[in-house]
Amino acid sequence: MQPTVDVSESGLTERQKDVLDAALALLVEAGDTLTMTSVARRASCSKESLYKWFGDRDGLLTATVQWQALKVRGVPVDPGAFNLASLTAGLERFAADWLRVLGGNISVALNRVAVGHAGSDKHDLGAIVLENGPFAMARRLKPLLQLGRETGLLEFQEMDEAFRTFFGLVVRDVQIRLLLGDRLGLTETAIDGDARRATQQFLALYGVQTKPAINGHQS
Amino acid sequence: MQPTVDVSESGLTERQKDVLDAALALLVEAGDTLTMTSVARRASCSKESLYKWFGDRDGLLTATVQWQALKVRGVPVDPGAFNLASLTAGLERFAADWLRVLGGNISVALNRVAVGHAGSDKHDLGAIVLENGPFAMARRLKPLLQLGRETGLLEFQEMDEAFRTFFGLVVRDVQIRLLLGDRLGLTETAIDGDARRATQQFLALYGVQTKPAINGHQS
DNA sequence: ACCTCGCCGTAACGTACGGTACGGTACGGT
């Protein structure tokens, strides 16, 4: 019958959520080599149920990715008073959040399977991760940038270019190196430092004030 | 006997190179779903030879990746007279080259398989791609940055930080989006424009001259 | 008490594919 569970509506039994969490854990441990049997065993459910709920292996993977995506909905940041300080704080917080997510086991595992399956299967996993990764980040950040531009704190022509520059300054080679298996101890303090550096660099490029903070070393 | 062909010594028969080229083509077409049988058929060789030459499937993939890496050895750029113009040109050329490589089918395919296998197999494919991707880029770029610093055109404390910032400004979200299957028409003119923008932004952050080119739009 | 439904556990099926074995052919050396 091809159920094709749409997780975004979250029409999910608690039982099914448990199953997806188990699948998520296995995905982190074993990557794309996880088997339907292993998921069933880990979740203490029958393979028959897996197939009834998710259609096939691809459907299970898709549902798992969407389930995780549903769980990371970040909180939007828009404080009342808006000035350079709050803009800076917002950008830093955003950068740090993003680096924390990217560095997590789950993100790495999901991106790995999505990259592996990109463009080749029916429920395009790559598109889903793209949608809930970079694109979601853009949707969340752009209002902040827009606000910065409207209040005269930032100056840029193309919103998309500004966003992508910020993305580059924050992520740099971190994600690709993690995906390729490079250990890359992202301690909490290192993340905070990188977030500050990226924010300062971004402000140096797109901020209107002629402050001295040109070099990427915060004070 | 575990041959484990070391391609970096290029102890490869012409016949074997042909086989690896065939494997490369199949990798681009089919990704990690390529089978030993398909490679043998495409290259008009026997599976027995594949196993004799490369040990096993992993060995074949490894040899293929190394073979491609051997073919992309970029040419170093160090002109005689060194000034801001040549530094800028060098950076732009570098950025454009890198974007062209990243956008190519072969790079995308190889990065996909390497990400998929990262950390899980014996010949760590991820490490190999890491070595011939980001790390090779760093080794090639750093001398240029060093020269820029020595001649007083650039100013930075940490070489590595400067490199990674340049990386971020050039690559941004391009690579991850390509890996996740996003079409992303990288025309030649778009690449050149991006290379110029990234270079200008980098110079704005790390250059010593107080030129006005702060915003990412070239003139 | 009985039926139905949803689920677990397990066994079974089909197949794709990694890996091996073997016969046949071309060729260079002696």
Added chain:
DNA sequence: ACCGTACCGTACCGTACGTTACGGCGAGGT
């Protein structure tokens, strides 16, 4: 002429895994 080497093509084996089928069981309804 004979042999060894290297290779192709193909058939074959073993296994892992996706997928399906079936028997049993507890719960809720009638």
